[in-house]
Amino acid sequence: MRRLVAGRRGRAWLTVVAGVGLCGIAASAGAVGTGASDPYVFAEGAQNVRGTQGGTGAPRLTTGETYRSSLGAGASATAHYRVALDGAANAYVSVVAVPPLGSGVKAASSDGVTVTLQDQGGNECDSQRATFRSGAYPRPVAAVVERLVKTGGLRCQSAGTYDVAVERVAESDSTGGTWGLELKVATEPGLVTPATSEDPRTSPSATVRPPSGAGTQRTGGTGFNDARALSEGVWKDRVGPGQSHFFRVPVDWGQQLSVDAELSSSAERSAHASGVSAAFDVRLYNPARAPVTAKDAVYEGDPASVTLDPLPPVAYENRYQSHEDRAAMRFAGWYYLEVTVNPAVAQKLGDKAPLVTLRVTVGGSAAQPPDYVRDAGDFQITEADRKAAENGAGGAVWEDLEVAQGGASGGSADEKGGHGAGDGSSGAGSADAGASSGAGSASSPSTSPGSAVMMVIGVAGIGTGTALLLWLAVWRVVAVRRVRVRN
Template structure:
C-alpha cells in the first residue's frame, strides 16, 4: 500500500492519474472470485467446509467428524480411490454422502458410465453398503451425489458395533474421458435410534395416484449451484432460466406423512419448432433425500415444443418406508429437506442456440403432517422445523447466474418474487439391509431450532454478494485515493500560481 501511495503521489497529469486509479480498479477486480464471471465450475461448497485429503489406504485415512462437511478432491487411475475414516457408535444409523463436482465445459469429455462409487465398511473389511452415481444416458459432466449407509437393526450380522468405519470413494472413468481432478464434498450424518422397537415391515398400501399439478403464471425463483445454496420452494408454480450444461438445485421441506409430487417443464422459444432435430435427454431431473441419497431421476427430450418430466408417485414420508423393496420408495424414509437438481443438456446449444431456456417447476406437497418417530434425541437434519417452513416461504437460497453461457451454460436470474402462484434413478445400491435402532429419550417433529441444513446453507446469492462486497471495497478505495490525489495536485498547482 505504501508503494502504491508513493506512485500515486508522483502523478502529475489527469491521464496519469486516471491510469493509476484504473490500476487500483484492476487490482480490486483481480481479487474477485472466478464465479463472478461465470466460472465453468460454479458449485458452492458448504460454508466452513474443512479441507481433507483422501488417503491411498485405510491405514492413513484422515478422520471425518459426524455432522460436519468436508471438501476434498479425486483424480483418476491410482489416484482415483480415496479413503476416509469416521467413528460411529452402536445406536445411530449413519449416512456417508459424497458429492462429486467435475469440471464443466464443452472440452470436458464424459461417458454414461463415468461417476463415483461410495462404500462404507468396518475395520474388518465388511461392506455395510455401497452406492453408485453416474452420468447415465446424459453423457456430460455435472454434479452427482451418492450415499452409503450403516443401519443398526436387531439381529444384524455386520456393521453393528461401535468403532472405526471407512468411507471409500472410487472414481469410474472411461479411457476416453477427460482425466481432470474432480472436487468432492463429504458429510456423514447420523439418524438417532428409537425409544421403542422400530418397525420391521414397510407399509402395505399408500396413496399411489397422481395429483393434478398446480396452475398459474408462477413466480421467479432461481435455483442454487448445489446442495448448500439450493433454492427453497413450497407448493406452487416456480420459474427459472437454465443454460446448456447448467445444473440448478432446489429444496422442498417434507414433514412426516407428507407426499411430494413434482414435474419440470422445458418451455419452447420462438423459432425452435421450425428447426429440425431432437435433443435426447435435454432436461434431466433428479431427486435426493435429506441424506443426499438419490431417490429418483427422470429425463425429457426436446424437439422445439414444450416438454416435461415428472417423477412417478412416491410414498408419503414414513420411517417404515426403508423396508420397501424399490430404492426410490425406500429412500422416502425421513422428514427434512428433499433436493431437486434440474440440468439442461449442453447439446441444446448445438441444435437450438447457446442461450438460457425457461423451466417451470410445479410442486405439490400433499397431506397433513404426522407425528414424528420417537427418536432418543433431536433428529437434527432429519426433521422439518418452523424455521425450515419459514425459509421455504421466503424462498431462501439460490444463486445469481451469469448471462454468459459459454463453457457452463447461461442463466438469466431475473428478479425473484416473494409470492407464489397456484396451490428410475441413476444410482444403484448394494449391501443394504433392514433398519432399526434402540435406546431411550424423545424428540418431536419440531424439536430443535433452526434449519436442519443450517450449517451447510448459504443465504440468497451469498456468493454474488461477496463478489459485490469485494468490488465495492475496491471501488471505494480507488475513489478515495483519486479524491486525495486530486486535492494534492490541485493544491500544488495553486502554490505554483501564487509563486
C-alpha cells in the same frame, strides 16, 4: 523519539488503510474470477481435506461437518476417508461429485463415483454408485452410504472407526482431470422403542393433481448448499444448456411429495435439428442427499415434460421397503431437486435458455414424528424451514455467459439480482490446485453470494484507496507550499 514513533504510527495507519483499498481491488478481481468459473457453491466453512489412496493415514470426517476434497483420474482415482461412529445412531455419508464442465469434456452415461463404507474388520456395510445415468455430459451427482443400527444386525453395528472409499468410474476415452468432492456425515438418532424391520409393503396413494397457474419466478441454486427453497405451487426458472439448477422442498412426516416439470419450446428453434435424447433431466434427493428417483425426456423443440414416479408419504418404516425409491422416503426434511438441461439442447434453442416450469405438490398434513431419543437434526421440519420455503431462501445469480462452451448462452433469471444463498455460500479454497470443482475448465457460470459480497467489498476498497491517494497528493502539495513560504 516520541514524535518519531507517533509519526511512524501515523504513516503506518495510512499505509494500512491504503493497503486495504489496494487489497479491495485484488479481492474484487479474485471474486469475479472465482464466480465465473465455479459452477457449484460448496458449503460455507467447508474444511479442506485430502483423501489418501489407501486407508492408512486417511483424514477423519466429523459428524455434522462438511468437507471439500478432490478426486483425480488414473492412479489417483480413489480417495479414502475415516469416520467415527457410535453403536446407536444411523449414519449417512454423502459424497457429491462435481466434475468440470465444458464442450471439451467428454463423458459417458456410466461415468461417476462409487462410494463404499467398511468397518474395521473390512466388512462392507454399504456401497452405492452415482452416474450421469442419461446423456453423455457431466453434471453434479451424489451418492450416499449408510450404516443402519437394527435389532439382530450381523455386521457394522458396533462403535468404531469406519473407512469411506470414493472411487471414480469412467470409460477409457472419457476426459481426465480433477473432480471436486463435497463430503458430509449426518446421523439419525435411534428410537426410544425399536421399530419393526418388516417391509410395510405400502404403495403410493392415488394420482395427485398438480397445481395450475402461471407460476412465480424462482431461480435455482448451484448445488445442495444454495438450493432455492420452494413450497407447494408453480415455479419458473430459466436453465441454460449445460446448467444444473438445484431446488429444495420441505416435506414433513406423513406428507407426500409430487413433482411435474416441463421444458418450454422456443420460437427460435431450428426446424432442421434432430431431437435430443436425455435433454431434460430431473433428479430427486432425500435429506441425506441420497438419490430417490430420476426421470429424463427427449426434446424436439416442442415442450417436453417429466413426472417423477409416485412416491409414498414420508414414514420411518419406508426404509424397509424393497423398492429403493420408496425406501428413500424414510424421514422428514428438505428434499432436493436437480434440474439439468443437456448442452445439446443449444442446437434447438440457439443462445436462448429454455424456461423450466416446476409444479410441486406436498399433500397431506404433518404427522407425529418418530419417538427419537434426541433431536432429529437434519431429519425434521421446523417453522423456520416452512418460512424459508414461503420466502424462497437460497438461489444463485446465473449470468449471460457462454454455457458449457457450446456456443449457447445461459439464460439469466427473470428476477434480476436474485437472492443470496439461504444456508451456504462459496466455500474455502480447494484441498489442492485441482480441487476447484472444475476451475479453469468449468464454464457453466454462477456468481455465488460470497463472490457478490467480495465484489462489494472490492468496489468499496477501490473507492477508499482512490480517496486516500488523492488526499495524500493534496497533503503533499500543501506541505511543500508551507515549506516554501517559511523559506
